[in-house]
Amino acid sequence: MLSCRGLRKDYVTERGEVAAVAGIDLEIAAGRYAAIIGRSGSGKSSLMAMIGGLSRPSQGQVTVDGIDIWGLSENALAAFRNKRIGYVFQFASLLPTLRLVDNVALPAMLGGGARSSVTYARAATLLGQMGLGDHLDAYPSEVSAGEQRRAVIARALINEPALILADEPTSDLDEQTEIEIMDELMAVNRERGTTLILVTHNLALAEQAEQIVHIAHGTIVP
Ligand SMILES: Nc1ncnc2c1ncn2[C@@H]1O[C@H](COP(=O)(O)OP(=O)(O)OP(=O)(O)O)[C@@H](O)[C@H]1O
Numbered sequence: 001m002l003s004c005r006g007l008r009k010d011y012v013t014e015r016g017e018v019a020a021v022a023g024i025d026l027e028i029a030a031g032r033y034a035a036i037i038g039r040s041g042s043g044k045s046s047l048m049a050m051i052g053g054l055s056r057p058s059q060g061q062v063t064v065d066g067i068d069i070w071g072l073s074e075n076a077l078a079a080f081r082n083k084r085i086g087y088v089f090q091f092a093s094l095l096p097t098l099r100l101v102d103n104v105a106l107p108a109m110l111g112g113g114a115r116s117s118v119t120y121a122r123a124a125t126l127l128g129q130m131g132l133g134d135h136l137d138a139y140p141s142e143v144s145a146g147e148q149r150r151a152v153i154a155r156a157l158i159n160e161p162a163l164i165l166a167d168e169p170t171s172d173l174d175e176q177t178e179i180e181i182m183d184e185l186m187a188v189n190r191e192r193g194t195t196l197i198l199v200t201h202n203l204a205l206a207e208q209a210e211q212i213v214h215i216a217h218g219t220i221v222p
């Protein structure tokens, strides 16, 4: 499902070049739950951003479902991201001026095609599954951080992505909420067969993964 070849990300800064990702080869099979671990600054988020089609590699290739994503045009890549990838990042915030149900429906409305009544019914169902059935009309500022994160998961699922990328989705939440949110993500992985890639500093969470990728100084350590 996912394959990275010779992946590099160099940032040019005033202090010179930083090799954030310094040559990564990686395979993650469809339906798998993989955890990416490593010290702060080791390059995990930089890797995720390239995998997710958000930040262009300095070198190398990312193939998702057989598609060389960085070979796509800007528009095709945007459509691919919207349709095939769900993002659950700590700071991937909801749009503050939209209700939760609008936030969740939005990626499907952008994709076009589906009727809005169908999309809204699905958004409501997903929010219900995330325990937010009573908060469909709430604005993000009216719910807790954990509830916002659940809404982000619902939003990530609206287009039935093949791949969910979660970069420290629970690191700012209390332990019980973290467990509940991870249970939701793992249930999606198990029940829908959605590939899940999780970046975490929580080793107990990482140990539940089928594949652990350990990154140090921009490369994979065995
Ligand atoms: N936009 C940027 N410009 C310059 N350097 C950057 C940029 N983004 C990241 N870096 C540098 O690249 C390296 C890897 O950063 P990255 O955010 O990928 O690490 P990380 O493993 O996700 O860390 P954390 O666990 O703290 O989130 C770090 O040295 C960081 O300072």
Ligand SMILES: [Mg+2]
Binding pocket: 044, 045, 046, 167
């Ligand atoms: Mg990071």
